[in-house]
Amino acid sequence: MEDLSLHLLDVAENSLAAQATRVIITLEINTANKTLRLIIEDNGQGMDKQTLKKAVDPFFTTKKTRRIGLGLSLLAQAAHATGGQFSIESKPGQGTKVSTLFYTDHWDFKPLGDIPQTLLTLVLGHPEVELIFIYRRDDKETIFSTKEVKAKLNGLPLNSPAAIPLIMNHINKAMNL
Amino acid sequence: MPKLTIEELEKLRERAKKQTFLRETTDYRAKITVHMGTCGIAAGAREIMNAFLKEVQEKDVTDVLLTNSGCAGLCSREPMVTVEIKGQAPVKYVDLTPEKVKVIFEKHVLGGEIVQDYALGIGSEKTDY
Ligand SMILES: Nc1ncnc2c1ncn2[C@@H]1O[C@H](COP(=O)(O)OP(=O)(O)OP(=O)(O)O)[C@@H](O)[C@H]1O
Ligand code: FES
Ligand SMILES: [Mg+2]
Numbered sequence: 001m002e003d004l005s006l007h008l009l010d011v012a013e014n015s016l017a018a019q020a021t022r023v024i025i026t027l028e029i030n031t032a033n034k035t036l037r038l039i040i041e042d043n044g045q046g047m048d049k050q051t052l053k054k055a056v057d058p059f060f061t062t063k064k065t066r067r068i069g070l071g072l073s074l075l076a077q078a079a080h081a082t083g084g085q086f087s088i089e090s091k092p093g094q095g096t097k098v099s100t101l102f103y104t105d106h107w108d109f110k111p112l113g114d115i116p117q118t119l120l121t122l123v124l125g126h127p128e129v130e131l132i133f134i135y136r137r138d139d140k141e142t143i144f145s146t147k148e149v150k151a152k153l154n155g156l157p158l159n160s161p162a163a164i165p166l167i168m169n170h171i172n173k174a175m176n177l
Numbered sequence: 178m179p180k181l182t183i184e185e186l187e188k189l190r191e192r193a194k195k196q197t198f199l200r201e202t203t204d205y206r207a208k209i210t211v212h213m214g215t216c217g218i219a220a221g222a223r224e225i226m227n228a229f230l231k232e233v234q235e236k237d238v239t240d241v242l243l244t245n246s247g248c249a250g251l252c253s254r255e256p257m258v259t260v261e262i263k264g265q266a267p268v269k270y271v272d273l274t275p276e277k278v279k280v281i282f283e284k285h286v287l288g289g290e291i292v293q294d295y296a297l298g299i300g301s302e303k304t305d306y
Contacts, residue, residue, distance in 0.1 A: 009223060013213045117227060121213075121226050124226070124230070124243060124244070125213065126244075159242070161238065
């Protein structure tokens with residue numbers, strides 16, 4: 001995976017595959033500590049203890065189409081490569097939280113990539129899901145939420161072509177810290 | 178979150194006049210599903226989604242539903258999409274590039290003609306590890 005925005009898309013797709021109706025993404029950059037935290041939290045079906053234990057194992061997947069699952073192990077690898085951390089919490093029937101910590105000054109730190117494009121892809125691909133994106137840079141914070149965009153669309157679906165410029169506009173505003 | 182500006186509202190209203198929107202997700206003539214599994218994403222699925230999005234916007238098409246789904250089980254042929262014209266069998270396109278997307282959009286999505294060169298051949302739909 002080339003950059004963190006692609007990892008984010010991949011891991012958020014897990015949440016959507018787990019029937020989440022709400023996904024909260026938090027991106028936290030601390031310029032003084034040179035750290036980046038990326039947290040993906042969902043209210044999907046969650047995992048039992050056994051599944052959770054195996055979830056980061058690249059040779060484990062509950063998918064029927066392929067025998068190996070890569071998404072989580074790749075993200076864990078990317079975080080660990082910078083000297084950072086990776087953890088998952090999950091409760092069956094309640095949801096899952098994937099937390100990562102990256103050291104941005106490490107040689108192996110991948111670029112952030114195109115976060116707006118990832119958010120737009122998630123919104124358009126799953127307009128029925130509530131997506132909340134919280135962006136913090138040091139002591140500043142902005143939020144993008146599909147609920148707020150929806151409220152402005154007056155019944156127009158999120159995935160209608162006319163809604164796209166408005167969604168993009170809001171995502172870009174939220175990224176502008 | 179800032180309120181919708183008058184300008185934004187005007188723009189929306191203008192477009193709304195020109196178009197009839199997809200009110201329901203079932204209300205489409207063609208559906209394009211971009212597969213977003215890990216290898217699909219690593220191979221450029223997001224760029225493919227973006228390329229279709231551009232086509233939809235440039236050509237001001239309102240009866241096409243663009244969506245994504247999980248992995249389709251053919252890692253080596255990603256990025257990959259499924260195009261479904263209402264009432265017809267779905268067609269899978271593999272090894273996609275933004276250039277191929279343009280052709281598929283014009284010929285198949287708009288014109289109704291399958292682009293055989295880019296489509297997954299019949300009988301090759303086996304999973305390869
Ligand atoms: N948010 C989640 N909620 C519930 N289960 C999850 C979640 N994320 C991961 N899992 C479980 O962990 C497994 C491994 O996930 P991982 O993303 O690594 O691979 P995958 O999704 O199976 O395949 P891919 O390589 O296409 O991502 C999944 O098959 C699923 O069972
Ligand atoms: S993501 Fe690997 S086959 Fe689809
Ligand atoms: Mg996955």
